[in-house]
Every structure is written in structure tokens, then in C-alpha cells.
Amino acid sequence: MAIAEQQTSSQAEHVPGDKSWHSIVLQTLKRNEISLIPYVPDRVLTPLIKGLHADPFFTTFATAREEEAVGIVSGAWMGGRRGAVLMQTSGFATLANTLASLAVPYQIPLIMIVSERGTLGEFNYGQSLVCRTMRPVLDSLALEHHTITRLDELEFIADRSIKQAVTTQAPVALILNPLLTGGKVFDK
């Protein structure tokens, strides 16, 4: 399957024409001049994170919490630099206060890329429960969000969503589903 090949292919190389999901995300960020990328790690996001670290266009670094990363990209936006936060579903679950008191009321185009755990083969009950809190939180704040399952739709959804976030000054969450990334599998 294509997904399996993506997972095992060389992870940090983002050569032109590379149609892996992580290369498409990286190129889409770059094309939209999103250069500041704080993240809290996730196994599935590893090839994207490696690619971002390897590309000097991006300032990529780990933070201790997702809230911190949201504060950093919010400050950067106000200072004239665009950023995006990478996280896992469980990290999104820590963000309700920050979204409702910073990104939404101050009208900041916060771009969140969320690796989706808790579905399609999830083996950790805690993860599956956390995942179920994500869309109700997004909906309760009327936040734009898209779940991406198909490689052929990834670039369109990511590119248009980023442009919409910036022009409407509103946060957006791009949820990367296991159908796109392969997800994390039970391997112990």
C-alpha cells in the first residue's frame, strides 16, 4: 500500500516532486511563508519534523507544552511573522483555555496541524477518549477544522485553509487522519 511505503521511505528528504504527505505539508507551509514551527512531538509527525529541521527556511523547535507553542506563534503573528503549531490529539486537548482567551478573541490566524490518535486502530483507551473531545471543542468555539484522509486532497485543503486563516484572521485546525499518515500501530 502507498501508505506503508510512505512510512518506511527515507524520512527526512524532501526533494522536489516528493509526493509524501509530509513533503506536501512542508512545501505548502513554505509556499505560504509560514516559517516558525514550534511543536510538541508525535511519532507519526516525525518525518515532517525531521524535514522541517533540515530546511533552513524554517525555525523549528520543541516546546514543553502546546499552550506555549500557541503563545509563541501568536506573538510572532503580531510581530509580522507567520507560524504553525504541530501537535498530537492529546496535546490539542490541553488548549481550550488558550484558544478561547487568546487565539479566538484576539482574532489570530493560528494554524494547528494535529496528528490524529484515538481512531482507526487505536490501542490506547486514554488516547481514544481524548480524541473524542477534540471536535466538540473545535465546534464549540466555531473553529474551522478539516480532517484530511486522502493524499490527493491534502495540498488543496492545507493550502486553502492556511490562506483562509490568514485572510479571515481566524484559527484553523488541520487534522491528519491515519488514512493519510498511516497512524501509529500497536507494535509491542
Next chain:
Amino acid sequence: MSSKMDTRNTKVMNRFDVTSRLIAKLKHEEAVIGGIGNTNFDLWAAGHRPQNFYMLGSMGLAFPIALGVALAQPDRRVFALEGDGSLLMQLGALSTIAALKPKNLVMIVMDNGIYQITGAQPTPAAGVADLVAIALGSGLANSTWAVDEKDFERLVDEAMSADGPSLIALRIDDKPGVGTTRRDPVQIRERFMHGLGVREPL
């Protein structure tokens, strides 16, 4: 405060007074991020500047927001005013800042050992933890307690030309903030972006 911390040779200062002293030193449109509550009330009362950002929530994010501004505008000095309770909520941010080493970021911690705005309950750190020791342990080598107002002013002057992030902590009294920030988040953000030269007013 515990007996050990009482032996620290630091005067108990007043938040509005030291905030006013800081603002008086800003001659180059430096950005100032006011933390939630009294730190931004006193920042407002010290005289509104378009380069001031006032938080209305998101306790603990003054330093991360200031870090973002500092990364976006490396030629501008960026100050952040944070309370001790707020800092406790986001201690991990100290390590992030230490790892990134922004040359233009100055963190100021106002420590009165209480959650003043919610009814003056003591923080869990009060009497047991030393916030400067925590900052040093987080990798922020240029972290220090200000002994008194004069020492604070000297440390601010030093931070203006430091080649790495600085953290200045002060013991302050329990007097409430002098002013009250207007609570219009979009207006606050828009004015701030004008102040930073990112946008022109309509």
C-alpha cells in the same frame, strides 16, 4: 516566605513603581507584554504605549508571546512582565527560551508569593521555591534577583544590550494594580501591531 528566603537580601518593592521605572527607560519602541491581571493593569497605568500588549487570559503565556514577538522582530527589544503564579503555570517555557537564546528578550518576574487577583491565596511556591534558581536551572544563565529599585534599573540597562535572554525577578508587595486595562482584545492586538510597524491604521 520561609526564613531561608527572608535572608535573601532583596527589598520588597512596588509593582506600579518598578513598572513605571521600566517604561521610563524605553526609548526605542521596545515591545512590552503584560501578563494576565495586575502586571498588565500596572503596565496600562504606567502610560499606554502602542508597543504594549495586554493579556486578558491565557495565564502563563506572557513569556511565550514575548518570545514569539522577539523571534519575529530580532532587532527590537521585547520585555515581558509576568507574575510568580503565572510563571509557575508555564515553567517549561523557561527551558524553551533558554534553548533558543533570543538576544532581545527580557523577562521580568514580579513575585509576591500570592495569587493576588483571585483573593491573595499563597502560591504553592511561596516560601519553598526560588524562581531565579528555577530559571537558572532551566538554562537561563542571565537570571537574577533585583536587590532594590536602583539595582532593578541597573539590570534593565544591562539587559538592553545583553547578548542573550535576561530574567530579572523582584519581590513585590501585595498592593493591587493601579489601573484597569480596557478589555477589547481586537483593539489591543490591532494597536499593538500598529505599534510594532506590522500594520498601518485604516
